[in-house]
Amino acid sequence: MRAIKYLIVLLLLFSVQSVISQKSDEAESTGASIKTKSVRMIIRTAPKFTLQISGGYNHGIYELSGNDNGDFNSMQFYNGENYGVRHGLGGIITAKIPLHEKGNIRFNVSGMYNKFNSKIIENKDGGFANFNVFSGVLGLENNFTPSYRFKTLIGAGLVASVISGNAHVVNEKIDRNVDIKPAFRLGITFYSGFEYLLNDNMGFNLGYQFTQANLWLKSAKSSNDEKSVYLNDSRVTPRIPYSGWKQFAWGSFYGGLNIYFGIIKKDYVIKNFIK
Numbered sequence: 540m541r542a543i544k545y546l547i548v549l550l551l552l553f554s555v556q557s558v559i560s561q562k563s564d565e566a567e568s569t570g571a572s573i574k575t576k577s578v579r580m581i582i583r584t585a586p587k588f589t590l591q592i593s594g595g596y597n598h599g600i601y602e603l604s605g606n607d608n609g610d611f612n613s614m615q616f617y618n619g620e621n622y623g624v625r626h627g628l629g630g631i632i633t634a635k636i637p638l639h640e641k642g643n644i645r646f647n648v649s650g651m652y653n654k655f656n657s658k659i660i661e662n663k664d665g666g667f668a669n670f671n672v673f674s675g676v677l678g679l680e681n682n683f684t685p686s687y688r689f690k691t692l693i694g695a696g697l698v699a700s701v702i703s704g705n706a707h708v709v710n711e712k713i714d715r716n717v718d719i720k721p722a723f724r725l726g727i728t729f730y731s732g733f734e735y736l737l738n739d740n741m742g743f744n745l746g747y748q749f750t751q752a753n754l755w756l757k758s759a760k761s762s763n764d765e766k767s768v769y770l771n772d773s774r775v776t777p778r779i780p781y782s783g784w785k786q787f788a789w790g791s792f793y794g795g796l797n798i799y800f801g802i803i804k805k806d807y808v809i810k811n812f813i814k
Contacts, residue, residue, distance in 0.1 A: 580806070583739065585642025585685035587801025589635035591734075591744055595793030597627035597653055600749075602785035611657035613666035613710045619759075619771060619783025622655075623668050629653035629791060635680065642685035647696060649676035653750075653789070655704075670704035670719070672752060672787075676728060690734040692746075698726040700752045702770055702787060715766060722770035724753040724787070734797050739804060742797040753787040 598604070605611055605623035616623050633649040651674040657667045678696020704719040732746015757773040759782035771782040 582805045583686050583736075584801075584803040584805070585637055585640075585682075586635075586799040587637065587642075589633075589645070589734075589800070590798040591631075591633040591635060591795065592798075593633075593744060593793045593795030594628070594630045595748075595791045597629050597655065597789045597791050599625045599627070599655060600786075600788045600790055602783075603655070603787050603789055605657065611664075611666050611668055613664050613708045616666065616668060616706060617708055617710060617712070617780055619774070619778075619781050619785065622670065622785060622787070624655035624657045624670055626657075627653055627655035627670075627789065629672075629793075631793065633676075637685070643682045645680045645682060645694075647676070647678045647680050647694060649678070649696065650674070651676060651698075653791075655789070664709050666707050666709045668704060668706040670702060670787075672700050672702050674698050674700040674750075674752065678728070682734075688736040690736070692733065693729075693731045695727065695729045698728050698750060698752055700724050700726065702752065717765075718767040720762070720767055720769050722753075722758075722772075723756065724770075724772075725755040726750065726752040726787075727754055732793075736799070739802045740799055742799060743795065744797050745794045746792075748791040748793060749788070750791070751786060751788040753785075757784070759783075 599622070602621040604625040605615065605621055611623035615621055629652060631649055631651045633647050635645045635647050638644045638646055653672040653674070655670040657669070676696040676698050678694055680692055680694030682690050682692045684690050701721050701723055703721040705716065706719065707716050708714070728748060728750040730746055730748035732744060734742050734744045736742045753772050758769070759771040759773040759775045759779065760769055761779050762768050768781045771779070772785045772787065773782065774784045775782055
């Protein structure tokens with residue numbers, strides 16, 4: 540019985556082989572063939588270096604902004620309650636250097652300039668204030684999609700700033716222009732946004748950034764010259780004019796141009812077999 544089973548299995552194998560051979564002969568005689576469809580994929584590497592140039596609109600936060608609905612108030616400024624400048628413009632140049640081959644973690648070096656001016660809104664008492672902020676930033680950034688056209692990212696950095704300005708103060712005690720002496724401060728910045736790759740060399744960026752420029756090194760002291768004052772962002776006892784615990788913080792909506800270096804484009808062909 541076992542021999543009969545083996546014989547049946549062999550006959551089935553020969554039958555299948557005969558059918559396959561017959562189909563192959565039919566394909567050859569009719570000119571039929573197996574077709575393939577190729578799919579081309581382009582994969583880019585992360586850039587080896589990125590230069591980003593951006594500009595944006597700034598809005599004062601906390602004591603940088605005036606408490607009187609955004610207007611400059613001379614008495615509040617004189618008493619050290621706020622700086623009274625809600626609006627401003629700024630620019631930033633950033634060099635982005637990836638720390639490994641994948642390219643998602645980048646070391647950033649930036650130079651920033653931001654200007655704040657209370658004259659954008661009409662002031663009720665005729666006073667005003669202007670501030671200039673020159674900053675250098677060292678930070679880290681996480682680029683979630685480094686090899687894609689659309690690159691989402693978040694980052695943070697340590698900020699070193701020189702803050703100066705001038706103001707015109709009008710109240711029942713004084714009516715004078717004062718210069719705000721340059722002050723060195725340390726702070727932090729956080730941002731989130733995206734980049735979009737237009738080609739292998741150019742792209743654009745959009746995002747939002749928060750900066751607290753005087754988190755450390757706050758101080759307050761009197762000036763020997765009544766027409767010049769210090770930044771006076773700390774509260775001291777006894778109180779002196781223009782002094783108070785004030786945060787020099789702002790938010791920025793920014794956008795600009797990206798220049799990419801070292802992107803390598805790789806072509807991959809994937810073949811799909813079809814009948």
